Amino acid sequence: METRRLRIGLVAWTVFVVAFLWVPLLVICTYAFNKSNIQDWPPAGFSTKWFGTAWDNPDVRDAFVLSVKAGIGATAFAVVFGTLLAFGLQRFQFFGRDVISFLFILPIALPGIVTGMALNRFYDVAGIGLSVWTIVIGHATFCMVIVFNNVVARLRRTSPSLIEASQDLGADGWQTFRFVTWPTIATSLVAGGLLAFALSFDEVIVTYFTAGSNNTLPLIIFGYIREGLRLPVVNVIVFAVLLLTVVPVVVSVRLTRDTGVLRQR
Amino acid sequence: MAVDASSAGPALRGARRSLSAFFWRRPWLKVTALLGPPLAWLVLIYLAALAALLISGFWTSDFFTGRIVHDWTLENFKQVFSFSDTTYLRIAWSTIWMAAAVTVTDAVLAFPIAYYMARIARPRTRALLFVLVLLPLWSSYIVRVYAWRVILQENGILNWALHGVGLPDANLAFTNTSMWIVFSYVWLPFMILPVFAALERIPDNYLEASADLGARGFRTFRSVILPLALPGLVAGSIFTFSLTLGDYLTPVLIGGANAQFIGNVVFNNVGIANNVPFAAAYAVLPVLVIALYLAIARKLGAFEAL
Numbered sequence: 001m002e003t004r005r006l007r008i009g010l011v012a013w014t015v016f017v018v019a020f021l022w023v024p025l026l027v028i029c030t031y032a033f034n035k036s037n038i039q040d041w042p043p044a045g046f047s048t049k050w051f052g053t054a055w056d057n058p059d060v061r062d063a064f065v066l067s068v069k070a071g072i073g074a075t076a077f078a079v080v081f082g083t084l085l086a087f088g089l090q091r092f093q094f095f096g097r098d099v100i101s102f103l104f105i106l107p108i109a110l111p112g113i114v115t116g117m118a119l120n121r122f123y124d125v126a127g128i129g130l131s132v133w134t135i136v137i138g139h140a141t142f143c144m145v146i147v148f149n150n151v152v153a154r155l156r157r158t159s160p161s162l163i164e165a166s167q168d169l170g171a172d173g174w175q176t177f178r179f180v181t182w183p184t185i186a187t188s189l190v191a192g193g194l195l196a197f198a199l200s201f202d203e204v205i206v207t208y209f210t211a212g213s214n215n216t217l218p219l220i221i222f223g224y225i226r227e228g229l230r231l232p233v234v235n236v237i238v239f240a241v242l243l244l245t246v247v248p249v250v251v252s253v254r255l256t257r258d259t260g261v262l263r264q265r
Numbered sequence: 266m267a268v269d270a271s272s273a274g275p276a277l278r279g280a281r282r283s284l285s286a287f288f289w290r291r292p293w294l295k296v297t298a299l300l301g302p303p304l305a306w307l308v309l310i311y312l313a314a315l316a317a318l319l320i321s322g323f324w325t326s327d328f329f330t331g332r333i334v335h336d337w338t339l340e341n342f343k344q345v346f347s348f349s350d351t352t353y354l355r356i357a358w359s360t361i362w363m364a365a366a367v368t369v370t371d372a373v374l375a376f377p378i379a380y381y382m383a384r385i386a387r388p389r390t391r392a393l394l395f396v397l398v399l400l401p402l403w404s405s406y407i408v409r410v411y412a413w414r415v416i417l418q419e420n421g422i423l424n425w426a427l428h429g430v431g432l433p434d435a436n437l438a439f440t441n442t443s444m445w446i447v448f449s450y451v452w453l454p455f456m457i458l459p460v461f462a463a464l465e466r467i468p469d470n471y472l473e474a475s476a477d478l479g480a481r482g483f484r485t486f487r488s489v490i491l492p493l494a495l496p497g498l499v500a501g502s503i504f505t506f507s508l509t510l511g512d513y514l515t516p517v518l519i520g521g522a523n524a525q526f527i528g529n530v531v532f533n534n535v536g537i538a539n540n541v542p543f544a545a546a547y548a549v550l551p552v553l554v555i556a557l558y559l560a561i562a563r564k565l566g567a568f569e570a571l
Contacts, residue, residue, distance in 0.1 A: 002385065003482065010385060013377040014394070020374075021401045021453065027422055028412035040420040081303040088299030092292060100300065103307055109503060110555055111511015113528045114318070115311075117548040120535070121321040122314035124333075141311050144303065172278075173285030195403065202405035204514060209535070218407050225411055225518060238408045249403045253396055 025242065032239035037232045054236040059220060067201055067217040069132055074139030074200040079193045081140070082147025083185075089148075090155040107142035112205030115142065120209035130212025138210040139203060143196035150192030150256065151185055158184050191255040194248035202245065217241065315552075322546030326539065333541055341546030353530070357550055360527040363441075364509035367448040368456075368502045374449070375456040375501065376494070382457075383464035395461075402454035410514050413447045414438075417519070439521030447519045448509050455508070456501035463497025464490070499565045506558060510551045527551055 002010070027041075035045035054060055089101055107115055119138045123130060162184070166176040204218040211219060217237065224234045288295045322341050325334045345353045382394050401409065416422050417438045424434045437443040467490065475485040513528030520526070527550065534544035 006482070007385065010377050010381040014381045017374055017378045017453070017457075018394070018397050020450065021398065024409065024412040024416055024450065025401065025404065027416055028408065031415060039415055039418065041422040041425045077306075081306055084299050085303040088296055088303075091299075092296045094293075094296060100304065103312075104303070107311055109507055109559065111507050111528070111551045113511040113513060113531050114548050114552055114555075115314075115511075117531060117535070117545055118311075118314035118318040121317040121541075121545055122310070125317045125320070126313075137310060141306070144306075172282045173288060174281050198403050202403075202407070204407050205512065208532075218405060221407055221411070222514070222518075225407075225414070234411070238405075238411060241405045241408055245404045246400060249400055250396065253399060257392075 028235070029239050029242065031235040034232065034235065039231055050232040050236045054233045054240075057230075057233060059215065060217075060233065060237060063215045063217045063220040066132060066135075066214055070135040070139060070207075070216060071197045071200040073132070073136035074143050075193050075197045077136065077140035078143035078147045078196040079189060082144040082192060082196075083151050083189060085144065085148050086151035086155060090152050104145055104148060108145050116206040116209035119206065123210065130210060130214070132214065134210045134212070135207060135214070135216065138206050139200040142206070143200055146196045146199060147189070147192035150188045150195070150252075154185050154188035154256075187255040191252035194252040194255075198245050198248045202241070318545050319549060321542055322549055324542040324545075326542050341543045342549075344543065345547050345550060353547065356525045356530055357527055357554075359525070360510060360551075361554060363445065363448065363526070364506045366445055367452060367509045368505040370445070370449040371453050371456040371505045372460075372498055372502065374453055375460050376498075379457050379460035379464055379497075380490075383461050384467075398454045398457050398461075402458070406451060407514055409451050410447060410518050413443070413450065414518050417443050439519070439523070441520070441524075444515055444520050444524065447515050448512070451515070452505040452508050455504035456498075459500040460494060460497040463494045463500075467493050495565060499562045503559065503562055507555055510554060 030043065031039065032050070033046045033048060034043040035047040035049070036043065038044070085104060089097060115138075119134070119141075122128075123134050128134060162180055163176055166180045171179065202218055203216075204222055207216055207219060208222070215223070218241075221234055221237055221241075224230050288298075321333070323337050323339070325336055325338055325340065326332065327334055344350075347353070378394070378398075382391050382398075386394060417435075419434070419436075419438060421438075423437070427433065427435055437446070471489055471493075472485060475489045480488065511528055513526070513532040516524040516526040516529040517532065520529070527547065531544045531548050534540045534547070
């Protein structure tokens with residue numbers, strides 16, 4: 001269909017965009033191995049000594065633990081509520097359905113500063129002190145949509161006749177869920193949960209307003225960069241954070257690649 | 266084979282069966298049970314938070330202690346929307362302008378690669394490209410902003426590369442141009458993926474029909490491909506526009522001390538200036554902008570493409 005010249009142009013553009021996306025990430029990863037504590041390019045030499053320095057920093061370790069805790073908490077809420085939402089909105093037609101699905105997009109569609117400020121004001125007005133729980137609640141609010149999207153996409157691809165067949169064969173509601181519905185959606189749930197965790201683990205904009213004096217890993221990076229402090233340690237954390245994100249994302253892509261329903265075992 | 270694996274007695278089975286039947290006959294009860302908890306969460310936390318944001322905008326803060334005083338006043342909103350001292354309206358305007366520029370840039374960057382992925386690349390290449398776009402999207406936002414801070418600094422890799430080919434320094438650090446580049450960079454995957462999804466859905470025979478009817482490449486692009494890709498472009502633009510509008514990391518870390526955007530003005534009023542009610546009032550402004558934007562997007566059919 002496309003002319004040869006157009007194809008070559010598109011390939012060149014694609015290569016350019018992929019390079020644009022990846023070169024900055026590769027550059028920042030090399031800095032993790034920079035021997036010097038000065039950030040000039042090219043690096044004066046390579047060393048892994050800053051990894052030890054970062055690991056020995058108790059603030060960094062506390063922040064890491066807090067990020068993991070908040071991520072797990074937010075993911076747990078997001079998986080339960082996002083799945084309920086997906087079933088409620090996908091299986092039934094009723095008045096106001098579009099309004100409800102629109103409302104749940106708001107936490108990611110509204111600018112981060114709005115969600116952050118709003119939650120900050122809410123906790124203050126309600127007299128709730130900022131803690132790991134306020135971070136979890138804030139993150140769960142926008143992570144829900146991620147799980148919802150994954151599960152709803154799977155439900156849309158699953159034929160309703162599977163459930164009818166199960167009922168025709170005499171299964172009750174629980175058996176249909178356990179032997180038909182659950183196996184078809186399980187991987188989409190895990191995929192959504194992994195992405196929700198990745199999102200929560202990296203979030204800064206909203207977290208800043210809901211964390212109080214607690215530091216998550218991204219917040220401690222933000223603080224160090226702003227003050228120009230411990231930049232070699234920042235480079236190491238940044239490298240670790242990038243590596244840590246690759247795992248859940250790649251796994252979730254693999255889990256959602258096949259539709260799950262018609263796959264041969 | 267499809268027998269329940271658990272060794273449930275007949276009494277339990279009977280109870281379960283009548284419970285299933287009970288819900289089956291009352292679908293509204295099932296909907297309520299499913300949607301109740303997430304809806305309660307959304308209303309009691311998120312919508313309540315937005316209400317708290319609006320209400321806080323009507324309060325004031327003590328100039329010396331920074332404590333919030335619950336006296337009702339329109340002062341904050343008057344200051345934000347003042348036409349005699351347009352400081353805050355001008356900041357809002359330049360933020361919206363930046364968001365629009367970033368959105369257009371990302372649309373231009375995204376369309377060709379999305380087209381290549383959706384319609385030309387072989388399945389293996391497509392899967393690889395998909396992951397190559399998806400990984401930056403999910404990788405830490407602050408990390409990607411920080412990477413650019415390091416790249417753009419005076420002795421960074423950009424100037425090193427420019428020297429290498431005999432060009433002068435770019436001196437992009439702490440400029441609006443650098444913010445435009447960084448914003449376009451960080452939100453680009455959010456544009457590529459919905460456009461890719463929209464282009465992938467166009468049936469091949471539409472393009473064949475267009476060619477059969479005598480349309481050349483450009484005509485097919487303008488009259489068939491572009492209209493069908495529009496919902497994807499609009500869906501992507503919701504992200505690029507909204508994320509730029511509500512961000513303060515890039516202005517703080519890339520823009521430097523002189524950068525004035527909605528995000529970092531709110532951020533500074535919470536932190537350094539300690540005037541939370543004013544920050545709340547100012548944060549209401551992007552809500553209005555996005556509400557307008559979403560209304561237009563809805564008309565263009567973007568929600569089906571999200």
